[in-house]
Amino acid sequence: MxxxxxxxxQVSVCTDCPLSKGRTKAVPGEGPADAExxxxxEGPGFHEDQQGRPFVGPAGQFLDxxxxxxxxxxxxxFIANVVKCRPPNNRDPLPGEIAACRKHLDKxxxxxxxxxxxxxxxxxxxxxxxxxxxxxxRGRARSVEGRLIYPMYHxxxxxxxxxxxxxxxxxxxxxxxxxxQGAKETQPEEPSVQQLSMFSQDQ
Ligand code: URA
Numbered sequence: 111m112x113x114x115x116x117x118x119x120q121v122s123v124c125t126d127c128p129l130s131k132g133r134t135k136a137v138p139g140e141g142p143a144d145a146e147x148x149x150x151x152e153g154p155g156f157h158e159d160q161q162g163r164p165f166v167g168p169a170g171q172f173l174d175x176x177x178x179x180x181x182x183x184x185x186x187x188f189i190a191n192v193v194k195c196r197p198p199n200n201r202d203p204l205p206g207e208i209a210a211c212r213k214h215l216d217k218x219x220x221x222x223x224x225x226x227x228x229x230x231x232x233x234x235x236x237x238x239x240x241x242x243x244x245x246x247x248r249g250r251a252r253s254v255e256g257r258l259i260y261p262m263y264h265x266x267x268x269x270x271x272x273x274x275x276x277x278x279x280x281x282x283x284x285x286x287x288x289x290x291q292g293a294k295e296t297q298p299e300e301p302s303v304q305q306l307s308m309f310s311q312d313q
Contacts, residue, residue: 114143117217121194127210129195129203135162136195139218141188146289148188148224149173150215150234152264153203159196164189169266173230176265176282188222190215192233203233212237226288227257231264249281251288258288 118138137154157167193203229235238259251260268275
């Protein structure tokens, strides 16, 4: 494989895990090959499976708002997922499915070589920062394999939770600065005790 189009082609015919059996369309991801920022979600939902495009349902609408609020355009970022086919009934992806799909995501990251990877939710976070708790490490960028990784809650978690919505909106504000900073590691303050107790859930 040598280009993003080839990755997308391979994803569209991939049968390396059982999720391929239930898909309407595979969702390889989209965005420019020279994107400085890559957002990585969990996996396609109903709307994504229908359209073959990432983050086009309700969580996607919120992500679009967040991207705009940060002064960015959706067309200038790359948006992908840990698994490229929809898990049945939007269940969490299984370890074997994530492992089978990893080669596609790895190739996309290698080809795009983004300055910043924003992980959306715990499955995406675990790709770079295994054995961590999202509530503890969200909103703090760190360098992993020479690349800045910025863990955030998944936008879907905020759809019915105003408190999480505020946290995500706040975390998003740091993204333009992270891009400028490139591969330098940041160590913002630890979240306060109050924040930790407010957001004990693990999305
Ligand atoms: N949630 C995800 O994680 N990815 C999508 O593409 C849509 C919703």
